[in-house]
Amino acid sequence: xxxxxxxxxxxxxxxxxxxxxxxxxIAIPQFISFDDDIKISVxxxxxxxxxxxxxxxxxxxxxxxxxxxxxxxxxxxLPTALADLIAQGGYVDYNxxxxxxxxxxxxxxxxxxxxxxxxxxxxxxxxxxxxxxxPGPDGVSSTGDDIIVTF
Numbered sequence: 001x002x003x004x005x006x007x008x009x010x011x012x013x014x015x016x017x018x019x020x021x022x023x024x025x026i027a028i029p030q031f032i033s034f035d036d037d038i039k040i041s042v043x044x045x046x047x048x049x050x051x052x053x054x055x056x057x058x059x060x061x062x063x064x065x066x067x068x069x070x071x072x073x074x075x076x077x078l079p080t081a082l083a084d085l086i087a088q089g090g091y092v093d094y095n096x097x098x099x100x101x102x103x104x105x106x107x108x109x110x111x112x113x114x115x116x117x118x119x120x121x122x123x124x125x126x127x128x129x130x131x132x133x134x135p136g137p138d139g140v141s142s143t144g145d146d147i148i149v150t151f
Contacts, residue, residue, distance in 0.1 A: 036137050039118035040147065046117065047132045047149040050125075053085050053106035054078065055151050074103045078127040082115050117147070 056070025071079050074094065079085055085106040094101035107114060115123055117134035124133040124141060129150075136145035 039137070043117040043119075043134045043136075043147050044149070047123065047134060047147060050082065050085070050107060050123070050132050051149050051151045069103070071102075071104070071106050074099075074101060076100065078130070079125075080127065082123065082125045086114070 052068060052070065054071050056073050057068040060067040071085060075091055083089075084091070085104060086109040088102045088104065091102035092100070094103040113120065117123055117136075119135075119137060119139060121135045121139050124135070125131075126133070131148055131150045133141065133149075134147040135141045136143070136147050138145055
């Protein structure tokens, strides 16, 4: 076997390419689905944090005092828009004696997409329906993949 070269044959290369193609066809959709699952979880957590900012969290107590009262308890009304959670606007200042007034910001607005879901869609707030809604992966409201948190 003195004249035989030490490289791969065309057949061996074609087999490797075929195996890699089959594995990628199976694996890539799994990773895409995994990406959507992560975005759904991130969006749900964001909606729940907005809910806590609006209604407060009765589980956070220290020394007999609630630590997270939220917009609704501080002001006695629901915000008219999500922007009310980051800017005081026309709401009265917090009064430590009456324990009423705007005591925000209630959510961080450092990120410019603070009011968007993981796909970049605007989060829909309804004071009347007492709900926060993400249009979900398809970006269209009122379809089967909407993510809704009520309060």
